[in-house]
Amino acid sequence: MRILILGSGMMGPTAAVNALADGEVKGVALADFDRTLLARSRKSLAKFPGSEKLETAFIDVRDQAASVASMRDFDVIVSALPQPLSRPAIEAAVAARKPLVDLTRPLENEVPELRRKVAKAGISVVSGCGLDPGLTEIMARYLSERLDRTEEMHIRCGGIPERPQPPLGYKIVFGGRHLPLRKEEAYFAENGRLKAVPRYSGVEAFAVAGIGEVEAYHEGFTPQLLELPALEDLRLGTQKTVRWPGFAARATVLRELGLLGREAVAVDDAEVVPKDFLDALLEPHVRSSRRDRDLVVFQVEASGEAGGKPARIRAETVIRGDRKAGQSAMARVTAFTVAIVARMIGRGEIREKGLTTPEKIVTGPLFDRLMDELAAAGIRFDLTTEKTEELGRGGKSEH
Numbered sequence: 001m002r003i004l005i006l007g008s009g010m011m012g013p014t015a016a017v018n019a020l021a022d023g024e025v026k027g028v029a030l031a032d033f034d035r036t037l038l039a040r041s042r043k044s045l046a047k048f049p050g051s052e053k054l055e056t057a058f059i060d061v062r063d064q065a066a067s068v069a070s071m072r073d074f075d076v077i078v079s080a081l082p083q084p085l086s087r088p089a090i091e092a093a094v095a096a097r098k099p100l101v102d103l104t105r106p107l108e109n110e111v112p113e114l115r116r117k118v119a120k121a122g123i124s125v126v127s128g129c130g131l132d133p134g135l136t137e138i139m140a141r142y143l144s145e146r147l148d149r150t151e152e153m154h155i156r157c158g159g160i161p162e163r164p165q166p167p168l169g170y171k172i173v174f175g176g177r178h179l180p181l182r183k184e185e186a187y188f189a190e191n192g193r194l195k196a197v198p199r200y201s202g203v204e205a206f207a208v209a210g211i212g213e214v215e216a217y218h219e220g221f222t223p224q225l226l227e228l229p230a231l232e233d234l235r236l237g238t239q240k241t242v243r244w245p246g247f248a249a250r251a252t253v254l255r256e257l258g259l260l261g262r263e264a265v266a267v268d269d270a271e272v273v274p275k276d277f278l279d280a281l282l283e284p285h286v287r288s289s290r291r292d293r294d295l296v297v298f299q300v301e302a303s304g305e306a307g308g309k310p311a312r313i314r315a316e317t318v319i320r321g322d323r324k325a326g327q328s329a330m331a332r333v334t335a336f337t338v339a340i341v342a343r344m345i346g347r348g349e350i351r352e353k354g355l356t357t358p359e360k361i362v363t364g365p366l367f368d369r370l371m372d373e374l375a376a377a378g379i380r381f382d383l384t385t386e387k388t389e390e391l392g393r394g395g396k397s398e399h
Contacts, residue, residue, distance in 0.1 A: 001025050001346040003339075004071060006061060006089055007080035008032040008041040011103060011130075014327050014335035015078055015342075016041075018377070020050030022343060027053050029074065033060035044326065061088045064095060071096035076346040078338055079103060090114055090125055090355075099124040101342045103334065105133060111355070118355040126350075128222075129341050129358045130334040132157045136239070136300060137222055137359035139381070142367055143302040143313050144230035146385075150304040151235045153189075153225070156206075156216040157300075158242030159330040162293040168251075169244040171288045173330040178279045179286060181251055183260035186218035189237030192226060200248040200255065202240065208297055211318060216240035217248040224357050233304075242297040254278065288328070293321055296329045298381070306385075313385045322378070333379055340373045 003019050005012045008030050019028050030045075032038050038056045045051055061067050061081065071077055071092060077100040079089040086106045093100035094117045105128040106114055118125045128134055136155050144150040159173035172179065185196040202218040219241040225231055254260055259278045264271040288294070296319040303312045321329040341358060344350045349369075350361050362370055371381070 001076070001343065002027040002029075002074045003076055003078060003342060003346065004029045004031060004057075004074040005078045005080060006031050006059065006085075007082075008034070008037045008056075009080065010328065010331050011335045011338075012078075012080035013041045013045055014331040015080055015339040016045060016054065017048050017325070017327070018336045018339040019078075019343065020045075020048060020053055022050075024347065025050070025053065025343065027055065029055045029057045029070075031057040031059035031070070033058060048325075061085055061092055064088065064092050067092035068096040071098045074098060076101070076342045078342045080335065080338065083107075086127070087114065090127075091117065093123065093125065094118055094121040097121050097123055099345045101126045101129050101338050101345065103130040103134075103338050104128065105357075115355045119353070122353055124345055124350060124353055125355045126341060126345075126358055126361065127355065129338050131296065131298075131330070131337065132239075132241075133222055134358050135333065135337050136298070137225060137357065138362050138367065138370070139300040139315050140225055140302070141228055141230060141359040141363060143300055143315060144228065144304075145363075146313055147230075147302055147304040147306050147311060148308075149233050150231055150302050151233060152301075152303040153231065153234060153237040154301045154303075155221075155239040155299070156242050157240075157296070157298050158214075158216070159294050159296050159328075160214065160242065160244055161288075162295055164244040165285075167282070167285055169247055170286055171292055171294065172283075172286050173288060173294045173328060177283050177287075178275075179282060181254065181260050181275070181278075183255050183262075186220045187223075188218060188239075189221045189226060189234055191235055192232070194221060194223060194226075198252075198255075200251045202238065203248045204240070205245060208318060211295065211297065213245060214242050214297060215245045215248060216242050217251075225359070228359070290326075293323070294329045295320060296333055298333075309387055311385060311387055313383070315381045315383050317379065317381045319379055332377065333374070336374060336377055336379065337370070340370055344369070 079102040083104040086104045161171045186199040187194040200217045221237050221239045259274045261274040299316040301314040319329045
């Protein structure tokens, strides 16, 4: 099997490490349109097992003809590119008729057309296959299917620095220069439907063993979870981002001041986009350096009924970076997940065609394989099941 990985930022090289270590993988090409970044990545990957199978390639997915020509030499494509490049990457894979696994998701209004194109090409395209989205939804399905009936689903996940520092107590852990702050409303699920709430609302504080108190706020319940048969009785579902205490309040102030807006405003003789200004102003303070260490807090909890009695089941972990390998916690769990699923396609274990999402296909034995491979990389989940006096006691949430 030969794998092409698009993007040599924070995620792509870590996905390459995971793929190169697999004896069934005969070759891995890491591609980007930044030659300097490619050279740096190739040098950093030389110390890892299987590095003799690595090659690098100059590819700009916005040049479809060149991208298609390059993709035809591979069995499966991994896209570790920023979200705006999701669509051109998928369209190139469609033209090359090669399966693709994408860390991000295309925009909602792009999905119908892309779904038609992917179906016509007869290939597999798995979108949103990283940590969140990705592993959180895979785990949500697994837990809900362990109950006879699921009434509540609560997902809390996020990357945070080991040591919070002003002004936000946050460092960018996914690569790029733009803060993951948005003004748009978030959503939670109630009785099978999505309901809007202000982003950064619904703040709940909770303690994490070995870490201390953190907070989680509304980010947006993944709509396709409501399509799962195991969640047809869902009464309440939340999906929240984890940060150090105080982050949501600061983000709310920025939102209310209009600093997360994308519409340009006049400043003297210039037109300024507030969010671009904010990113430029804060980027020096939130940029991750080699000295920074991050954590990923992961909790997925389902409440409902098992054996005729109320029950709650939870999967949780805290993921840390690998200092020796130079891999952040966020990169490890995100990139390893996408690399593992890509190899499932390359081995023919995933045969479903069309544009889909990981929780719809990584189930049963494939879920077990994913967990085993993540555990081999040091990423393990604690699973606890408890009987409860009443449903949902551990999942209380403000709206």
